[in-house]
Amino acid sequence: xxxxxxxxxxxxxxxxxSHNGNRFYNHESGSDGTNNAFSNLGAKGFKGTAGxxxxxxGAYFPIPQxxxxxxxxxxxxxxxxxxxxxxxxxxxxxxxxxxxxxxxGTLDSLEGYNWA
Numbered sequence: 001x002x003x004x005x006x007x008x009x010x011x012x013x014x015x016x017x018s019h020n021g022n023r024f025y026n027h028e029s030g031s032d033g034t035n036n037a038f039s040n041l042g043a044k045g046f047k048g049t050a051g052x053x054x055x056x057x058g059a060y061f062p063i064p065q066x067x068x069x070x071x072x073x074x075x076x077x078x079x080x081x082x083x084x085x086x087x088x089x090x091x092x093x094x095x096x097x098x099x100x101x102x103x104x105g106t107l108d109s110l111e112g113y114n115w116a
Contacts, residue, residue: 017079021072028069068111087116 003009023041030037037044045059067073092108107113 015079017075018077019066020074020076021070023067023073024070025063025067027071028067084114086114088114090114090116 025038025042026035026040028038029035039060042060042062045056045061046053047056048054066075089109091110092106093110108115
Protein backbone atom coordinates (compact mmCIF):
# COMPACT_ATOMS: atom_id res chain seq x y z
CA UNK A 1 0.00 0.00 0.00
CA UNK A 2 1.29 3.42 -0.91
CA UNK A 3 0.70 6.42 1.32
CA UNK A 4 -0.45 9.64 -0.29
CA UNK A 5 0.45 13.07 0.94
CA UNK A 6 -2.26 14.31 3.27
CA UNK A 7 -3.60 10.86 4.22
CA UNK A 8 -4.38 10.55 7.92
CA UNK A 9 -3.92 7.33 9.87
CA UNK A 10 -4.67 6.54 13.47
CA UNK A 11 -4.01 3.67 15.81
CA UNK A 12 -4.98 2.69 19.31
CA UNK A 13 -2.22 1.24 21.39
CA UNK A 14 -3.11 -0.47 24.66
CA UNK A 15 -0.21 -1.20 26.96
CA UNK A 16 -0.50 -2.90 30.30
CA UNK A 17 1.98 -4.28 32.73
CA SER A 18 2.30 -8.02 33.03
CA HIS A 19 3.37 -10.40 35.76
CA ASN A 20 4.18 -13.98 36.64
CA GLY A 21 2.64 -15.69 39.63
CA ASN A 22 -0.63 -15.19 41.43
CA ARG A 23 -1.70 -11.73 42.57
CA PHE A 24 -2.38 -12.91 46.12
CA TYR A 25 -2.29 -10.62 49.15
CA ASN A 26 -1.71 -13.23 51.86
CA HIS A 27 1.73 -11.74 52.71
CA GLU A 28 0.62 -8.10 52.95
CA SER A 29 0.27 -6.12 56.16
CA GLY A 30 -2.08 -3.33 57.21
CA SER A 31 -1.28 -0.34 59.38
CA ASP A 32 -1.82 -2.48 62.49
CA GLY A 33 0.93 -4.89 61.37
CA THR A 34 -1.47 -7.76 60.68
CA ASN A 35 -2.99 -9.28 57.56
CA ASN A 36 -6.56 -8.87 58.92
CA ALA A 37 -7.64 -6.37 56.25
CA PHE A 38 -6.65 -8.57 53.29
CA SER A 39 -8.19 -11.62 51.70
CA ASN A 40 -6.21 -13.74 49.29
CA LEU A 41 -7.65 -11.78 46.31
CA GLY A 42 -7.79 -8.22 47.67
CA ALA A 43 -9.25 -6.28 50.58
CA LYS A 44 -11.80 -7.94 52.85
CA GLY A 45 -15.34 -6.62 52.90
CA PHE A 46 -16.66 -5.20 56.16
CA LYS A 47 -19.96 -3.67 57.24
CA GLY A 48 -20.89 -1.51 60.18
CA THR A 49 -19.56 1.73 61.61
CA ALA A 50 -16.16 2.72 62.93
CA GLY A 51 -15.42 0.68 66.02
CA UNK A 52 -18.11 -1.92 65.36
CA UNK A 53 -17.22 -3.43 62.02
CA UNK A 54 -18.10 -6.99 61.11
CA UNK A 55 -16.36 -8.91 58.34
CA UNK A 56 -18.66 -10.05 55.54
CA UNK A 57 -17.80 -13.72 55.09
CA GLY A 58 -16.22 -14.39 51.69
CA ALA A 59 -16.57 -10.77 50.53
CA TYR A 60 -13.60 -8.95 49.06
CA PHE A 61 -12.91 -6.23 46.54
CA PRO A 62 -9.93 -5.90 44.20
CA ILE A 63 -7.36 -3.24 45.00
CA PRO A 64 -5.19 -1.42 42.44
CA GLN A 65 -1.86 -2.07 44.16
CA UNK A 66 0.15 -5.12 43.29
CA UNK A 67 1.14 -7.28 46.25
CA UNK A 68 4.39 -5.82 47.60
CA UNK A 69 5.50 -8.79 49.72
CA UNK A 70 4.32 -11.88 47.83
CA UNK A 71 7.47 -13.85 46.90
CA UNK A 72 5.56 -15.71 44.16
CA UNK A 73 4.45 -12.50 42.38
CA UNK A 74 6.91 -10.98 39.91
CA UNK A 75 6.20 -8.06 37.61
CA UNK A 76 7.57 -8.80 34.12
CA UNK A 77 6.88 -5.46 32.41
CA UNK A 78 7.00 -2.22 34.38
CA UNK A 79 5.13 0.69 32.83
CA UNK A 80 7.07 3.43 34.62
CA UNK A 81 9.25 3.14 37.66
CA UNK A 82 11.40 6.25 38.22
CA UNK A 83 10.22 7.22 41.74
CA UNK A 84 11.62 10.75 41.62
CA UNK A 85 9.27 11.57 38.74
CA UNK A 86 6.41 11.55 41.24
CA UNK A 87 7.81 14.08 43.69
CA UNK A 88 10.54 14.40 46.30
CA UNK A 89 11.56 11.52 48.51
CA UNK A 90 9.47 11.24 51.67
CA UNK A 91 10.28 9.21 54.78
CA UNK A 92 7.60 7.83 57.06
CA UNK A 93 10.03 6.41 59.59
CA UNK A 94 10.94 7.75 62.98
CA UNK A 95 14.44 6.35 62.42
CA UNK A 96 15.92 6.37 58.89
CA UNK A 97 17.81 3.14 59.76
CA UNK A 98 14.62 1.31 60.74
CA UNK A 99 14.90 -2.19 59.32
CA UNK A 100 11.40 -3.64 59.77
CA UNK A 101 9.38 -0.88 58.11
CA UNK A 102 7.03 -3.45 56.54
CA UNK A 103 6.01 -4.71 59.96
CA UNK A 104 5.06 -1.19 61.04
CA GLY A 105 3.08 -0.52 57.85
CA THR A 106 5.49 2.19 56.66
CA LEU A 107 5.09 2.92 52.95
CA ASP A 108 7.62 5.63 52.16
CA SER A 109 10.16 6.46 49.46
CA LEU A 110 12.57 3.87 50.83
CA GLU A 111 9.90 1.23 50.07
CA GLY A 112 9.29 2.65 46.56
CA TYR A 113 6.26 4.86 47.38
CA ASN A 114 6.40 8.61 46.66
CA TRP A 115 3.21 10.09 48.08
CA ALA A 116 4.17 13.73 47.45
